[in-house]
Amino acid sequence: MSTSYRPTHDEDFLGQGSDWSFDDLEYYEREIARIAGEYRLETYPNQIEIITSEQMMDAYSSIGMPVGYSHWSFGKQFLSVEQAYKRGQMGLAYELVINSDPCIAYLMEENTLMMQILVMAHACHGHNSFFKGNYLFRAWTDASAIVDYLVFARRYVSECEERHGVEAVEQLLDACHALQNQGVDRYKRPSPISAEEEARRQQARESYLQQQINTLWSTIPQLRAVDAAQGTDDVLGLHERPRYPSEPQENLLYFIEKNAPLLAPWQREIVRIVRKLAQYFYPQRQTQVMNEGWATFWHYNIMHRLYDEKLINEGVMLEFLQSHTAVVAQPGFDSHWYNGINPYALGFAMFSDIQRICTAPTEEDRAWFPAMAGSDWLDTVHFAMRNFKDESFIQQFLSPKVIRDMKLFALLDDDQDDMMEISAIHDDRGYKRIREALSLQYSLSHREPDIQVWAARIHGDRSLVLRHERTQRRGLEASFSSVMHHLYQLWGFPIVLEVVEAGEVVDTHHWPQNFE
Amino acid sequence: MSYFIDRRSNARHKSAVNRQRFLKRYQKHIKRAVEESVNRRSITDMERGEKISIPGRDISEPVFRHGQGGRRTVVSPGNREFAEGDRIRRPHGGGGGGGSGEGGASSQGEGMDEFAFTLSRDEFLSFIFDGLELPHLERKQLADMEERRPVRAGLSRQGVPARMNIVRSMREAQARRIAMRAPIRRALLEAQKALEEEERKDPVLRHPGRVRELRDEIERLEKRLEAVPFIDTYDLRYNHLTDQPQPSNKAVMFCVMDVSGSMTQNHKDIAKRFFLLLYLFLERDYERVELVFIRHHTSAREVDEEAFFYSRETGGTIVSSALHLLDEIIEARYSPAQWNLYVAQASDGDNWDDDSVQCRQILSDTLMPRLQYYAYVEITPHAHQALWDEYMCVQDRYPERFAMRQIVQAGDIYPVFRELFKSRQSGQEART
Numbered sequence: 010m011s012t013s014y015r016p017t018h019d020e021d022f023l024g025q026g027s028d029w030s031f032d033d034l035e036y037y038e039r040e041i042a043r044i045a046g047e048y049r050l051e052t053y054p055n056q057i058e059i060i061t062s063e064q065m066m067d068a069y070s071s072i073g074m075p076v077g078y079s080h081w082s083f084g085k086q087f088l089s090v091e092q093a094y095k096r097g098q099m100g101l102a103y104e105l106v107i108n109s110d111p112c113i114a115y116l117m118e119e120n121t122l123m124m125q126i127l128v129m130a131h132a133c134h135g136h137n138s139f140f141k142g143n144y145l146f147r148a149w150t151d152a153s154a155i156v157d158y159l160v161f162a163r164r165y166v167s168e169c170e171e172r173h174g175v176e177a178v179e180q181l182l183d184a185c186h187a188l189q190n191q192g193v194d195r196y197k198r199p200s201p202i203s204a205e206e207e208a209r210r211q212q213a214r215e216s217y218l219q220q221q222i223n224t225l226w227s228t229i230p231q232l233r234a235v236d237a238a239q240g241t242d243d244v245l246g247l248h249e250r251p252r253y254p255s256e257p258q259e260n261l262l263y264f265i266e267k268n269a270p271l272l273a274p275w276q277r278e279i280v281r282i283v284r285k286l287a288q289y290f291y292p293q294r295q296t297q298v299m300n301e302g303w304a305t306f307w308h309y310n311i312m313h314r315l316y317d318e319k320l321i322n323e324g325v326m327l328e329f330l331q332s333h334t335a336v337v338a339q340p341g342f343d344s345h346w347y348n349g350i351n352p353y354a355l356g357f358a359m360f361s362d363i364q365r366i367c368t369a370p371t372e373e374d375r376a377w378f379p380a381m382a383g384s385d386w387l388d389t390v391h392f393a394m395r396n397f398k399d400e401s402f403i404q405q406f407l408s409p410k411v412i413r414d415m416k417l418f419a420l421l422d423d424d425q426d427d428m429m430e431i432s433a434i435h436d437d438r439g440y441k442r443i444r445e446a447l448s449l450q451y452s453l454s455h456r457e458p459d460i461q462v463w464a465a466r467i468h469g470d471r472s473l474v475l476r477h478e479r480t481q482r483r484g485l486e487a488s489f490s491s492v493m494h495h496l497y498q499l500w501g502f503p504i505v506l507e508v509v510e511a512g513e514v515v516d517t518h519h520w521p522q523n524f525e
Numbered sequence: 526m527s528y529f530i531d532r533r534s535n536a537r538h539k540s541a542v543n544r545q546r547f548l549k550r551y552q553k554h555i556k557r558a559v560e561e562s563v564n565r566r567s568i569t570d571m572e573r574g575e576k577i578s579i580p581g582r583d584i585s586e587p588v589f590r591h592g593q594g595g596r597r598t599v600v601s602p603g604n605r606e607f608a609e610g611d612r613i614r615r616p617h618g619g620g621g622g623g624g625s626g627e628g629g630a631s632s633q634g635e636g637m638d639e640f641a642f643t644l645s646r647d648e649f650l651s652f653i654f655d656g657l658e659l660p661h662l663e664r665k666q667l668a669d670m671e672e673r674r675p676v677r678a679g680l681s682r683q684g685v686p687a688r689m690n691i692v693r694s695m696r697e698a699q700a701r702r703i704a705m706r707a708p709i710r711r712a713l714l715e716a717q718k719a720l721e722e723e724e725r726k727d728p729v730l731r732h733p734g735r736v737r738e739l740r741d742e743i744e745r746l747e748k749r750l751e752a753v754p755f756i757d758t759y760d761l762r763y764n765h766l767t768d769q770p771q772p773s774n775k776a777v778m779f780c781v782m783d784v785s786g787s788m789t790q791n792h793k794d795i796a797k798r799f800f801l802l803l804y805l806f807l808e809r810d811y812e813r814v815e816l817v818f819i820r821h822h823t824s825a826r827e828v829d830e831e832a833f834f835y836s837r838e839t840g841g842t843i844v845s846s847a848l849h850l851l852d853e854i855i856e857a858r859y860s861p862a863q864w865n866l867y868v869a870q871a872s873d874g875d876n877w878d879d880d881s882v883q884c885r886q887i888l889s890d891t892l893m894p895r896l897q898y899y900a901y902v903e904i905t906p907h908a909h910q911a912l913w914d915e916y917m918c919v920q921d922r923y924p925e926r927f928a929m930r931q932i933v934q935a936g937d938i939y940p941v942f943r944e945l946f947k948s949r950q951s952g953q954e955a956r957t
Contacts, residue, residue, distance in 0.1 A: 481596065
């Protein structure tokens with residue numbers, strides 16, 4: 010492409026509107042990269058793939074991963090996406106971006122030129138820089154290894170299918186999927202995954218693991234009749250052994266992988282694969298508002314810069330604004346379209362507001378954010394992007410103005426009260442409370458039930474005792490018994506789920522149900 | 526740094542495996558839905574796929590998550606009239622709403638009542654005909670096969686230009702050129718060497734006659750070398766085709782229906798569905814399926830589809846007239862050597878009393894030996910008449926290829942159809 014190729018506001022260049030060519034894409038990608046560089050957006054190299062809408066549906070159903078093992082649940086996902094798309098209930102996302110190095114982004118060929126530019130700004134520079142910069146992603150994922158690991162996982166699972174039958178593998182995966190939200194160490198940092206190392210160590214691990222487990226379980230299980238008698242006649246203290254594990258374990262899948270007595274080595278490996286992939290998605294679950302907000306904030310700024318530099322014309326800009334407005338729309342709670350808080354809307358509002366507080370602070374901002382008001386906005390948004398997750402980001406940066414603009418309110422719903430109560434609205438008394446409640450709403454530990462391994466009765470009947478630390482009487486959804494069933498399949502011995510609130514066991518569930 | 530990759534030409538349907546796994550897993554549900562839809566569907570639209578719904582609870586993937594109840598605070602946008610401390614009634618259908626604050630949470634969990642998706646036409650049909658097989662699908666013996674098809678059978682030196690095998694011809698030509706040129710080249714080389722030697726000699730010692738001789742020789746050899754043809758008729762190779770007897774892959778399906786006064790439109794609709802199922806089923810196994818419609822009251826006529834199903838006639842019933850016509854059509858147009866013959870007959874069971882015996886005779890003696898399969902459905906809620914009894918005799922004689930069932934209402938069609946074509950393997954399993 011010659012240097013003279015520089016689109017201007019010529020009717021005959023941009024008037025053509027929606028069609029795009031690879032030259033266009035390359036040209037705009039370079040311009041966007043230049044602008045992004047000026048804003049100090051550091052990214053992994055971009056690998057931008059042009060795909061058809063069908064391929065987009067494929068990508069969708071495998072959670073955006075370029076390769077993945079086969080499982081019916083992905084087929085279900087595919088069917089529902091396809092159904093919704095065909096009936097026109099849902100447009101496909103215009104983009105999909107994968108946290109990998111190089112960062113893979115998909116552009117749909119049906120997109121207009123404006124949309125392609127928007128997606129490149131949003132995904133290839135917005136999301137990409139977030140993946141590279143945010144502390145959670147840095148700590149929990151290894152972008153350069155994920156694709157290799159997926160390839161390894163796919164191959165391993167299909168080998169297992171060949172050796173042990175599709176059904177056996179499928180049931181195992183079902184069970185693992187049921188527990189994948191409990192497959193992450195929340196407080197301990199994991200070592201990043203690496204496919205090469207996995208494959209190398211896997212052999213050694215298989216034999217070593219089995220040995221470990223054999224040692225752990227080498228004691229003969231004792232009859233419950235003996236247990237009953239121990240109170241009176243156990244003078245030697247034979248039955249008084251320390252609880253195993255000595256500390257409660259939050260990572261159920263890890264515990265299963267290391268301790269389940271009857272799993273075969275290949276089964277442990279598959280448990281591990283599901284666990285590792287769950288870990289990979291762990292940061293994404295905690296940074297939805299920030300991630301989308303960041304990408305939206307930057308596509309907005311970059312598009313405006315492109316327009317200011319006369320690289321796109323009014324037509325493209327109008328098309329962009331219309332699409333942007335739709336993306337950040339936040340229907341009210343009583344709207345027919347309401348589907349929770351739109352992370353794009355909240356995130357975009359917050360990042361834009363940080364910029365506003367830095368560049369044009371009001372009295373209120375000075376009172377609420379003394380350090381931030383008047384500081385360099387670019388430094389501040391970068392700082393916010395790097396060091397927070399949704400929960401802490403909201404706690405730290407949700408300003409009264411955003412609360413007012415979105416008209417946020419907090420509703421207290423207590424099932425012991427037949428009325429619900431508005432506990433805070435967007436006024437001076439409510440700002441802090443709303444901020445706190447919203448932050449909690451995004452906290453994973455609050456959003457998901459806290460269930461941990463309490464004890465494995467390795468000297469008794471081998472049952473596994475879980476504890477659900479219940480707060481505010483918020484119980485589990487009824488499907489928990491199916492999860493217990495899955496857990497039972499993995500563990501091989503009865504499962505007990507104790508519900509604990511304020512230090513007291515308030516309820517106990519068993520699987521199988523007749524087991525006491 | 527960025528680079529673009531055009532993946533549009535890559536394989537689609539990457540999820541095909543997952544989709545198949547899903548269908549397999551929910552086979553039972555889907556089959557039930559398919560059966561219902563077959564009975565519900567209007568006759569003409571078997572040709573499309575089907576929307577299938579599976580109850581959400583059967584299909585959800587369980588995880589530990591919070592259910593309803595307890596004490597929780599939910600932040601929502603869009604407050605208009607609430608003030609702090611307002612108390613409001615709890616709406617029906619659960620309080621709280623999006624407790625996760627995460628859009629799309631409801632798409633995978635409790636909020637979903639039914640999981641709906643669309644089966645493609647092929648998937649739909651394969652569920653309809655799952656576990657069924659065509660009786661006597663064993664192709665006819667090659668000996669009586671008259672149909673032939675040309676097949677590639679190596680190469681030959683003769684043939685028409687259209688079948689010339691360019692690659693092989695060129696290869697032959699090259700081989701021939703190498704073979705023919707080698708000795709000439711060798712001689713040429715020798716001559717050149719000799720000439721060089723001669724020329725290196727002192728001019729005094731040089732033998733002018735020898736030099737001239739060698740020069741002539743070289744010239745002659747070069748000419749010969751050039752004269753070796755690039756391609757020769759001798760090189761040409763042609764794809765050779767031979768005719769091979771071919772198992773017949775076409776079927777003809779005769780639809781025979783009683784249109785006498787006693788057959789109502791409802792009866793005809795039922796019959797039509799049955800014919801349609803059979804047609805779809807045949808279509809899956811044969812490359813080509815032809816349809817012949819024969820309707821009869823006291824006399825039989827071959828008609829087109831429209832007239833077959835919708836024109837009204839009255840009068841008595843003589844079934845044998847249709848069978849005679851059937852026989853004539855087979856004689857005239859569908860030689861059993863080339864065609865797989867299937868007959869489906871629908872009737873309400875009425876017949877002239879003395880005609881039934883004749884029907885049995887025609888069937889047993891003339892028709893059955895030539896047919897692949899004969900399916901008779903009697904659409905009546907009433908007791909059987911003479912025709913049924915006579916047909917029973919035919920069935921006794923050809924238990925493998927003659928089948929008869931009674932249909933009372935539309936809902937019976939599909940079960941009856943399944944019963945008729947239940948694959949023999951699974952039938953045996955059921956018996957043991």
